[in-house]
Amino acid sequence: MNKSNYLLFFAISFFTANLAWSYNTNKSAEKQHEEHHDEHGHEEKEKILKLSDKAKSHLKVEFANVTGKSPWILPRTALVQVKDRTGIYKKHGNTLEFIEIQMVKLDKDKFTFTTQDLQSGDEVVVHGTHFVRIIESELNSEPAGHSH
Numbered sequence: 761m762n763k764s765n766y767l768l769f770f771a772i773s774f775f776t777a778n779l780a781w782s783y784n785t786n787k788s789a790e791k792q793h794e795e796h797h798d799e800h801g802h803e804e805k806e807k808i809l810k811l812s813d814k815a816k817s818h819l820k821v822e823f824a825n826v827t828g829k830s831p832w833i834l835p836r837t838a839l840v841q842v843k844d845r846t847g848i849y850k851k852h853g854n855t856l857e858f859i860e861i862q863m864v865k866l867d868k869d870k871f872t873f874t875t876q877d878l879q880s881g882d883e884v885v886v887h888g889t890h891f892v893r894i895i896e897s898e899l900n901s902e903p904a905g906h907s908h
Contacts, residue, residue, distance in 0.1 A: 809895065819888045820888045821888035832873060833872050834886060838885060851883040
């Protein structure tokens with residue numbers, strides 16, 4: 761394993777092992793997030809993803825504001841594929857939420873999309889998205905031996 765792969769593996773391991781940064785203990789924010797999901801008919805209850813400023817810095821998570829009217833254009837680094845869902849991460853204060861998008865056009869370096877869940881001025885993750893996805897995946901995965 762070369763040095764850069766080792767460092768990447770270490771960084772991912774470190775941040776996924778420290779998911780305490782990702783838990784939001786603010787009950788009112790959690791309730792607001794659940795109500796938002798209820799409005800949109802989301803059936804799964806996902807835990808709220810919260811990253812500390814230190815984690816954002818180490819993972820090089822960067823944000824950009826969407827401006828103007830839909831359809832919007834973002835760098836391809838903002839795009840997230842989760843099973844059969846395509847989306848981006850929207851910033852809500854100090855939490856992040858995966859929102860689904862409808863793809864209009866996909867180029868080598870950018871993509872054009874629409875969604876009902878964004879407004880001009882909203883912040884979205886444009887770099888470090890793959891790290892955010894890994895942390896969210898770990899946060900919302902079922903513990904071994906746990907089932908419904």
